[in-house]
Each structure stands twice: as structure tokens, then as C-alpha cells.
Amino acid sequence: MKKYFYNYQTITRFDIPVIKHFFLLRCMPCVNACQQGSHKELFLHPSDSVIYGADSWGNPIQYGHKLDSHDSFTFVSSGEARILPYCIPNEKNTDMFKVASPLTEPSEAIKEFARIHKKGKNDVDTALNYANELYSYLCYMPGSTHTRTTAKEAFDLKQGVCQDYAHILLALCREARLTARYANGFLVGIGMTHAWIEVLDDGKWYGIDPTNNKFIEYGYIKIAHGRDADDCPVNRGIFTGAATQQTEIRVIVEEI
Amino acid sequence: MDALIESRDTVNRWMERFGVRFGVYKNGVFNEQLFPFDSIPRIISADDWVVLEKGLVQRVNALNKFLYDVYHDKYIIKDGIIPSEFVYSSKGYMPECEGITPTHNVYAHIAGIDLVQAKDGQWFILEDNLRIPSGASYPMIARMITRKVSPQTFQNNAVVDNRNYNKLLGDMMEYMNDDRGISVILTPGRYNSAFFEHSYLAEKTGSILAFPGDLTVENDMVYYTDLDRERHRVGCIYRRVSDEYLDPLVFEPSSLLGVPNLMQAYRKGNVAIVNALGNGVADDKGIYYFVPKMIKYYLHEEPILHNAPTYLPYYKEDYDYILANIEKLVIKDVSEAGGYGVVFGRDLTPKKLAELKQLIIDEPRHWIAQEVIDFKDLEILEGNDRVERKADLRAFVISGNGTKVWQSGLTRFSRNPNSFVVNSSQGGGFKDTWVMEQVQQQ
DSSP states (O other): OOEEEEEEEEEEEEEEEEEEEEEEEOOOOOOBBTTEEEEEEEEEESSSSSEEEETTOOOOEEEEEESSSSEEEEEEEEEEEOOOSOOOEOOOOOGGGGOOOOOGGGOOOHHHHHHHHHOOOOOOHHHHHHHHHHHHOEOOOOTOOOOEEEEEHHHHHHEEEHHHHHHHHHHHHHHHTTEEEEEEEETTSSEEEEEEEEEETTTEEEETTTTTTTEEOEEEEEEEESSSSSGSSSSEEEEEEOOOEEEEEEEEEEEE | HHHHTTEEEEEHHHHEEEEOOEEEEEETTEEEEEEOEEEEEEEHHHHHHHHHHHHHHHHHHHHHHHHHTTTOOOHHHTSSSSSSHHHTTTTTOOOOTTTOOGGGGOOOOEEEEEEEETTSEEEEEEEEEOOOOOOTTHHHHHHHHHHHOOOHHHHHOOBOOOHHHHHHHHHHHHHHHHTTSSSEEEETTTTSSSHHHHHHHHHTTTTTOOTTEEEEEETTOOOOOOTSSSSEEEEEEEOOOOGEEEEEEEEOOSSSSOOOTTHHHHHHTTTTTEEETTOOOOOOOHHTTTTHHHIIIIIOOSSSSSOEEEEEETSSHHHHHHHHHHHGEEEEEEEOOTTTTEGGGGGGGGHHHHHHHHHHHOGGEEEEEEEEOOOOOEEEEEETEEEOOOEEEEEEEEEEEEEEOOOOOEEEESTTTTOOOGGGGGTTTEEEEEEOOOOOOO
């Protein structure tokens, strides 16, 4: 077991004050057989109220509102996570992760890529093979894509960020009839949120990080999973006001 | 009845004054058009109605059970009745609804079931509409007006009084409300194609017509802010806003028609949403094929009403049949509605036919094919002549404390003699639908 300290901060500044601001966050770690938290805290400012709940995938959500005028919105999620090697027992009703989702529809080119690269001896192996091929195919390029770029688009661009790597790998895995899902959270050392995938093999979910071409053991603190990135955004908000916003994000994860 | 038929123009003038309109977006431009009323009613005999009513109640009960099952235990998938990919790759399946139990377990509160009658008198189900079926207001107001314009018609004919739709709807909303607050009808606004209907139903049921922005969610409760800025707890929302626009924090983030965090209040069971979210998985054209199987599976009954003979290219046998017989079939895109994405094989050039075949070969899950039903045409007045046109019937089935069928419905017809597509968004007209009283045995 390893222990990590995490601190995730987001500050959004509005150039003119806004009102009726509603938010829904996924910024606190999941609890599962290989991830437990302690000293979990969430600081939100300004906010009238916050409710802690869970979405349909069981991911922790934190939502609420600030109705009166304000010109910034800050949240800080911090605590400790105790982590065992990445291997999560399957939950019920996970067949939805077998089929393509809106952001992971395969194109002909993706299907072809899935066909020509050989399968492994089990599902994790197959996914790792794909991840390895994808790692040499795709070029990591911040700013080349946006949050709703599809697997098809990123595949044609041959560029993307962690979310795109994950989407394409999901499209490949599902094309090969694997059960696979999108996961996001915090990664030791990188200073921002990260995305990877989980593959179901023999009743357990294993983590694969296509951006870094690796099989995950430690160092990844998961906050949510879903069919693709659209199912589990870290931060969604809506407000009234013609403001433009600037958001600063800082993530610190350290082994303790 | 002749007096009624002659009154067509008068009735249409009244309807124009009442603002009975239907909005149509074409090439990005919004136009409101009148929904032409034809004064020759469709007449359904009491005996026919008994069968229809039983069959519709049965079908909607099975669909409600399916929706509960598909968002909870999924026995119908586990037992191999419906292949899982038909559920999970359906555009209407919403994983966000997994595990949510709506008030009183009802999903399809207002079902609009489209039927056609064949020349031999047999009724076939064309499609189920379980999301936001519209159209009840048109026969409601047409009956109100025709009763005024030609009262003797309704004295001389034993037509079942259909002026109870507001009560059916209102009672259902009250039951769903569960004494939690007020009931509202949520409209996207006046540029919605069915805005007339939203305002009319609000007036008739005594509900508040709420616009986007009138509703807010605080601490998992929904509130309506009235014109005096007073807040009222809301217990039931009959929403005429599509699922994907209902909560911008869960669905389409750019939606301005939604209520932020409504989904969380709904998940906690603090508000009823009519119809439930996620119903699209049950009225998907691909799932339609399985409805008779659902009836047997959940109710252990034989289906009373039949589907139009349907083929799913997903199954090898059907796939071969479709490719061999495409020119006599009607092909439908499973993800389209409102008469869009419907093609008749016989209307296509050999080149187009080959293209369509290729589309089916590429994505068999995307299509269904049906035999063309030999419709029983209905008479309409074209100028002063009686001509025959294709028509369908949308029956309205209300599920609340029990399942009830409105003894009327929306009969839509195609004005184009060569068209089989009767959807109002495609420029058709409508008729009153008369269900006749059972004649007393002497």
C-alpha cells in the first residue's frame, strides 16, 4: 500500500460579476477496494450550499450554487489517499462499457487500426498492445484538441492530450469487443488532472494509461469513471451574466 | 353530420382565432402554420374500441415495466430477450438514469401510440412515443369548436364525450405530485413547435405554465418563482423540454432551456418529471421490434395489438430478407423521428437503392425494415370533393394511478395523395376521432 497527499485547486475569475451560479463538481476521490481516503476536505468559496452525492456510476459528486453576485469561484479539494495496486472488482451493470459512446464512435480508420494490430493473450494484454501502437501513432500536443473532440477527430489529427489518447484507446478496445471505460483523476507529479482507461478482465478492472504507455499500479488517484469524458467532467458550471472567465488549476500529489 | 362537414371552414376560422398553430423549422427558419382541420371525423365503433383500449393498456404497461427494468436490474437482457447492445447503443438510453426510481415507478406517463388500420380492419402499431408526444390539444379544441358550430351533430350521434383529457392529465399530475407542492408545465418557450399545446394544456389542467428560468433547484428541491417573486415548492413537472436540454450540468452544457441540478432533485425523489428521463430507450425504432416480446415477458400475456411486420437486419435471417426484398419494404433510420429518415424502397432509383443497401450492410443496427401496410384510406374534403388519403391514429394513454386510454385521439392525414407520411411536421392535417358509445341492448 502507498499513501498520497493530494491538493486540487481551481480558481475561476469572472471579468464582470455573475449571479445564479450553479455548479456540479467531481473533484473528490472515489472509494473502492484499492483506494481509500482520509482527511478529505472540500473548501468552496463563495457558495450558498454544497451537497455531497453520487452520480449513476457511483462517482462522488459535489454540487450547489451561489445565487448572489460574485466575481470569482474557488474550490480546493484535499486529503490523503491510500492506494493498493490498481485492480477494482467489477460492479453490477457494466455492460454499457462494451459499446461505443458518443465521443468514442470508431471511424473506418480506427476499425482498421484495431484489425491490423494483433490481439494479446487476454483482454488487458490486447489493450496494452493497442496502447503501445497508439503511443507511437499519436503525438502529444497540448491545445490541439478541445474537451469535446471525438476519438475519430483526434485519430485523424494524429494529435491530442490525455483525454484523446483515452478516447481512441477506448474506441479500439470496444471495437475488439473488450469492456473498457474512461477514468480520470490526479496523477503524481504532473500538476493537472489526468485521464486514463480501465479494462475489465476476469471480473476486475485494470488501469492503463495510454498517454504514458503504461500499465497502472500506483500513483493514480481516481475521481470518476464513465463511458467517455462527457460522462464525468471534473467541473461543470452555469451562471447568469455576460462575463468571460479565466480558470487556473493546480494539482499537487505527493507520496507520503 | 352533413351540417358538421359543411362547417369545415367555420371551424378552421375559429381555430385560427384560438391560435391553433404548429411551428415548423425548415432550413433554419421558424414558421408557424395552421394545422388544417378536416371535418369528416374518423369513426371507431364501440367494439373496435374495446380491443384497442385493452391492447393499448397492455402495451403501455409492458413498456413501463421495461423502462423500470432497463434502468435497474435488467432481467430482460440477462434472460436473453433483448440483446444488450440494442439497449446500450440506443440513442435514447441514458446511463445518467441508472438506478433512479421515479415517483410511483411510472415512466411513460403520457404515451402517444401511433396506429394504422389496414384495409381488412386490423390495427397495427406503427410506433410508440414515450418522450414528449404532442397532439392531444388539437382534437380537444376541435371537438370543443365543432360542438359549438354544430351542436345537433352531437345530439344525433352517440359519440363518447372526450372532454375529459384535462381531467385524465390533471389527475395523473396530482398523483405524481404526491402533495409535495405545485404542478407546472415546463415549456421551452413560444418558438417551440407545440407552444400552443403547452399553454392550452396548462390552462385546461389548471397548472402553471413555467418558462426556462422560472424554476430553480436549491438543496435538492425544485422551486417556482412567481410574478411576485414568491417561491413555491414544485412537486411535479410536466416538461415539454427534451431530456438532453433538461439539466445543463448533466446533459447538453449549452442548454438555456434547462434547470441546473434538476437531475439531482429527481434522483433524490423530490420531484416527479413527466415523462420520465431516459424513455427514449423504449420508443427507439430498434426496440419497437421487441415490444411484443416484452408483453409476453413481463405480463405473461399474448399481445392484443400487433406491430407492423418488422425486420431487424441485426438478425441474419432478417438481414437476408431485407437485402433481397428492399424495393417492397419501408426502411427506417432507428434514430430519427417525426417522419424523417423514412424511405420507401419502391420510390428509389437503382443507384439510391444500392446506396441504401450499403448503408444497411455497414451499420445493420442503425436500420429497421417494415412491410408496407395496405392502409385503409380515410375520406377528406379537398375543396368540395371527397377524396381518400392515408391517415394514422395517435392514441393517448395516461399512466398514473392505473393506466387509462383517452377515448379519442389525433387522426392525422397526408394531404399529398402519394404520401404515406402523415406527421404534422411534414405538413399534414388532422381530423376529430369519434369513439362511438356502446348501443344499449333492448
